[in-house]
Amino acid sequence: MDSEFKVTPWEVTGDIDYDLLQEKFGTSPIDAALVARLSKYGEVHPMIKRGIFYSHRDMNIILDEYDKGNRFMLYTGRGPSGNTHLGHMMPWMFNKWIQDTFDVPMYFQMTDDEKFLFKDMTLHETRNMAYENALDFIALGFNPEKTKIILNTKNIDKLYPIALKVAKKVTFSTAKAVFGFDNSTNLGQIFFTTMQSAPAFLASEEAGKPVPVLIPCGIDQDPHFRVTRDVAPGLGYPKPSLVCCKMFPGLSGADKMSSSDENATIYTTDSPKAVKKKVGRAFTGGCVTVEEQRANGGKPEICAVFKYNYYMFEKDDRKLDEMAEKCRNGEILCGECKMCLTEKINTFLEEHQAKREDAKEVIDSMTFDDFKW
């Protein structure tokens, strides 16, 4: 294993040591006490129980406020740089669980400006991609009455004044330390973090009073919100709370599913045939020959197929344990597991793709400030 790893909002490389990352970032583990507290509001989500959402900042404050009758605002987002894949959907599914459990309103920010600034894409392209990504988000069933989609370039009139307030409080020195910027960083990239802070304060601005905010997101986004939290008190806003997840693994065995490796990435618009092919090529914990595997068993802990079940496709803990057990004992072969996962993914995608079509009917009613795409 490579002990070097790097996690920023724009780059995830190496084998991530999530405990070390938590320590570096200064977030807190989701411990047994917090899980117990969460269980009071309903069945705890598997992603919490399995340590996928594993770290947080001030989650207790959000629950304290909620218990006092102060409903929080949920905020997450997406950088629309390409088609939605399962890795993007994972934290959204968790957000959906939070919304349902606590019956709270939500902002979903699409940073078309960010992806224009960081990628070789036009604003037209990032905006179109935002539309496509938003369909996937909506398809997960967020409450259309309580969920507003923010598109940065379309909602800039509301976001910019807040971004300016953040910008005035953050020096280049801080941005360098937090994001690793240097002299070659462009002016938009340097400014951008303020735009990601803005929705965290938007609910307070709109309500004219402090509104608690909870941000469920990938741990790679924590640097942005560290800045957000640092400036909040000086601007008279509450510090947003965070709950952070690990990166969704790639089918190749990589720590993070990435659009740059298309064959190891399942997109929400993939055909059943494409899914079959991709899962068929997945990295597993199996042996080279059937005989060896029957004799020695496989290693689910390094198997991408097992991880997919663990992260998303097998919600039943008992069945998951059974799967691992059978693998270790050589009772089940990789081919069977792949076939089984393919079926699960295709069943999910078939339903999702239908809901994704339906989303086109409601997307216009779910935009913040009623912007038109």
Place this chain on the structure above:
Amino acid sequence: MDSEFKVTPWEVTGDIDYDLLQEKFGTSPIDAALVARLSKYGEVHPMIKRGIFYSHRDMNIILDEYDKGNRFMLYTGRGPSGNTHLGHMMPWMFNKWIQDTFDVPMYFQMTDDEKFLFKDMTLHETRNMAYENALDFIALGFNPEKTKIILNTKNIDKLYPIALKVAKKVTFSTAKAVFGFDNSTNLGQIFFTTMQSAPAFLASEEAGKPVPVLIPCGIDQDPHFRVTRDVAPGLGYPKPSLVCCKMFPGLSGADKMSSSDENATIYTTDSPKAVKKKVGRAFTGGCVTVEEQRANGGKPEICAVFKYNYYMFEKDDRKLDEMAEKCRNGEILCGECKMCLTEKINTFLEEHQAKREDAKEVIDSMTFDDFKW
């Protein structure tokens, strides 16, 4: 004379050597050939003849285009950090002359975001100040059919996508070199120059084709537009042309009238009494005693009162020469000159203040994209 001077969009200190500044910035002198060419379009403005508007970038290209029937867009602006003083009005008067002479449309940008970022002011304060400053601008008689006032935070939806395109092309390294930024510069200050570039490309964006742009402004603003011009070709926009003026002097004898020295600054809203008091205290080129001055004469070249006539209040070259001559010969004393200037300023301000009141009736019809203050 102090040989050290500094001119940036946010700081002007020391005794400015305008020839050296022109050389440093890389702008071109307005030479006899250009003055002759300008005279074909009408009586050349005194600020050109007297070398107040003294430097330019690609002014000939603007005239070439105009001669071909390609009307240019005029663009200038104001950072609304305080009440309007005569130093702000000077380049606006020149802009008015350009608009009248060439019958061209105009953008007037008010950078309320900039002043929020660079000064200890709230956005509410800079926006209110923008309104006050705009009244002075309108009072100068710009064509209400052809002149649109941009307020950055109100027109951000149109400006931001252009600013992003600029931002993607400019590195922190460039911003450091051009503006002298360092690690303590805040993220908004770093991004801001892109917002000042945006109106230079706005007419092309709105028209869907390249529109030539002329920017008459103080030479201290040239660094912004150097960046604008550098990125223009890569974005498919024409490089804006510039015509730059020297700083309007302070009554204290300083090279630049500054709001930080209120007693040496004439505001457009000053009462006749206040003007009399301020001009009365002006730095002159006179001698200590009447006897000495009668005998040795004064020095109009260092006299703030003379400069006020030169820059703005005595348009007749013959009368100006006479004034200098009489001063040098000891025929006229500082008190007389001050009284005479006070009268000129108060006559101007009385009329201006009436027009400023009238401006309140039309200001809403002159906003870009019909924003409401």
